[in-house]
Amino acid sequence: MKPTSRVSRLYEVMDLMLDSVGDPLALKNLAASASYSSFHFDRIFRELTGFSAVEYQRKRRLRRAAHLLRHEPDVSVLRIAQDCGFPSNAAFAKAFKQQFAMSAKAWREGGWRSYMDQQVGRESDVSFFVAEPNNLAVILAPYCPPEPGSVAARIRVQALPAIHLRYQRFFGQSGAALSIACNDFICERERRGDTAPGTPWYGVFDEDPGFTGEREYCYDFGFAGDSRPDPSLGTRTLPAGSYACLDFAGEWPRFRSMYEDWLDRQEFWRLDSTRPHIQKVERGLDGAWRGWLALPVKKR
Template sequence: MPHSSRPVPTSRASRLYEVMDLMLDSLGDPLALKTLAASASYSSFHFGRIFRELTGFSAVEYQRKRRLRRAAHLLRHEPDVAVFRIAQDCGFPSNAAFAKAFKQQFAMSAKAWREGGWRTFMDQQVGRESDVSFFVAEPDNLDVILAPYCPPEPGSIAARIAVRALPPITLRYHRFFGQSGAALSLACNDVICEAERRGGAAPGTPWYGVFDEDPGFTGASEYCYDFGAAAAPAGDPRLGVRILPAGNYACLDFQREWPRFRSMYEDWLDQQAAWRLDSTRPHIEMVERCDAGQWRGWLALPVKKR
């Protein structure tokens, strides 16, 4: 939701969503504000003002933070890639500029982060929010979300994970800013309930939650989460449209439980010799309400061959 007390009109918001997605797809390229503003049919001045109303940040600061979080992903999951190469791929003009920006964002050097500092940052700076994957929270059933993270029995999650080639999905979505944990879960549940009340979604409709960055590295105030359905009505000005990319995903099916991406990272991904995280594609979560009213679905972690 917008950070400003004055909501951004929905038609403006959906145009800005497209610009933000373009920014995410071109993290390694120079940021041309005039070009971005023109693509959303705004002057540079109005683009900057509306972008800040929506996200709480200037476009330059927003892109800098996303570049740094992409770098943080790569440092953790691709240990054989040199730091200077990661800096270049994430759009930093020099090693010195990257080193300064990374330390300002994460309070440690890139080297320290790669050597395990990411875990300290995740646990101390972000805390419990880093443990939370998406849940469709009913208002009277928040205990599962508020409970602290408990690591699974070693191998128990890994045994349930299968790597699948998922097709592309055209998603019509609501975008939420600065929400995570229980607040985000309740907001997404409200979206589902409203759609069902209006007849825009039947029980059993698949709903998708999408985030492009590890919430453990992001924190609640900067968290960006897309939630919607492929079956949502076309032309609704409240909704953005994005194509979830096809590719290999490590998938964990569930029913009447709420597993967390953190358990997939720690029990499967960190032990993998064949697969590693693909930071260029999003995490995807699918949920649907079955005939008995219970929730089921899957978590999908984007992966690529080592």
């Protein structure tokens, strides 16, 4: 779907929903912020995402809870339920089991891994690639765990500055389809003269990609800077902070390897679920892609 100014307004509402995932959902207020009646807002929102605004926010709350259960072992289930906007532990327990087919306790004790592998399948292996349509072998190849310590040895934790992004949002696409869509977006923007060859591009995912099925993928892809206004693009600021970064060149590493070979094995850092996963990519003079993956982290 080609974005329009109408869709760009919905982007802003969706970002507001993400930022306030623990707050009560006031559909009337969300609609007003996008300059729509409640009826028209919900209809347009469903056209864009495939879900009603209420269902979309419920799924996001549950995925945020799943994220916290995995990465915040010291926080109680009750506290996580409250922080994710559920009025009671009973309501959370029922909703969580409906979504993930297991209790929150079972999920925290390792059930998340079986869900990721069995329910989401290959999508749990996918990071954010930008490959030409005639070079998809790396994306279609099955995930191979790295040699123990090989990825961890390459990771550096550093403070990244805020990045002002102009982006297109992709829904319901992942793997090769998403890769081709991003490459098409790059080619289109270069043809329009919005960007020059060699421009850095940023891919952004606000949730754990391993817990999000293809229908629910929401991925932002764009470029930094304040070029001439374009109502077809959304704008957002990627927050500054500490990120675990993995440089790459001539390869397409996966966030999964960063989780499994580094994050799950060390004691000083843990994931910060309030900030997004980021990928930076740029094409060199030789035509090869290079860049980095960045996991948002905070001290334990």
